[in-house]
Amino acid sequence: MTGDFQENDPFPAAEFDSWAGEYDQDAAGETFPFTGYRDLLAEVVRQTGARPGLKVLDLGAGTGNLTQLLAAAGCEVWGTDFSSEMLARAREKLPGARLFLHDLRDPFPPELQQRFDCIVSAYVFHHFELPEKAALAERLVRESMAPGGCLVIGDISFLTAADRDTQRQTQGEYWDEEPYWIAEDALPALEARGLTVQYRQVSNCAGVYRIRLNEEADQ
Numbered sequence: 001m002t003g004d005f006q007e008n009d010p011f012p013a014a015e016f017d018s019w020a021g022e023y024d025q026d027a028a029g030e031t032f033p034f035t036g037y038r039d040l041l042a043e044v045v046r047q048t049g050a051r052p053g054l055k056v057l058d059l060g061a062g063t064g065n066l067t068q069l070l071a072a073a074g075c076e077v078w079g080t081d082f083s084s085e086m087l088a089r090a091r092e093k094l095p096g097a098r099l100f101l102h103d104l105r106d107p108f109p110p111e112l113q114q115r116f117d118c119i120v121s122a123y124v125f126h127h128f129e130l131p132e133k134a135a136l137a138e139r140l141v142r143e144s145m146a147p148g149g150c151l152v153i154g155d156i157s158f159l160t161a162a163d164r165d166t167q168r169q170t171q172g173e174y175w176d177e178e179p180y181w182i183a184e185d186a187l188p189a190l191e192a193r194g195l196t197v198q199y200r201q202v203s204n205c206a207g208v209y210r211i212r213l214n215e216e217a218d219q
């Protein structure tokens with residue numbers, strides 16, 4: 001990991017380490033920011049076309065809830081997270097799974113330098129500002145995706161900035177100020193990088209982006 005963002009990191013791995021023990025309980029509560037959590041994970045799985053043998057990489061796998069759904073559908077699952085405590089919970093649910101301690105902002109370790117049929121991520125990219133989100137999505141699609149594959153990102157997301165502002169007011173003290181996705185801004189930023197994107201709102205604060213290379217989207 002490079003020193004700069006480690007020192008000034010607004011979302012350090014240590015924060016997720018201390019959250020790991022309560023994470024599943026918080027997510028199952030389905031209150032903001034987890035309103036629609038189960039539906040969101042199910043929609044990500046649906047959009048991958050999960051089936052036996054599909055090779056899927058789950059980025060920021062956390063305690064392994066999405067990874068587990070993909071494994072149950074017969075996918076060959078791989079996962080990463082930069083929190084060792086989160087990964088320890090995922091390993092309990094998925095003994096023998098290929099899970100790697102890795103910061104998404106770093107180059108992949110040798111084991112992950114290969115191509116996947118699908119790459120997924122849930123509730124992770126909202127820690128990054130839009131230019132970082134878009135650059136990372138492009139890198140993943142161009143360098144780590146098998147031909148015809150897709151990147152499916154489920155996350156805290158709003159159709160418009162106005163929808164986000166409404167939720168900010170509604171949630172009051174429960175609101176955290178983080179760079180959540182705004183689809184009306186994200187779609188042009190991703191498309192400008194040669195990506196084709198479909199967006200689906202799943203709850204009042206969560207949505208799914210399905211991202212492919214332009215040249216493959218028409219086929």
Ligand SMILES: C[S@@+](CC[C@H](N)C(=O)[O-])C[C@H]1O[C@@H](n2cnc3c(N)ncnc32)[C@H](O)[C@@H]1O
Binds near residue numbers: 122
């Ligand atoms: C809100 S949890 C989501 C976990 C899981 N994907 C789920 O849907 O339940 C966010 C996860 O992303 C991981 N994460 C955050 N920033 C990361 C980064 N830069 N690199 C790798 N993992 C990261 C955290 O450690 C945490 O496990």
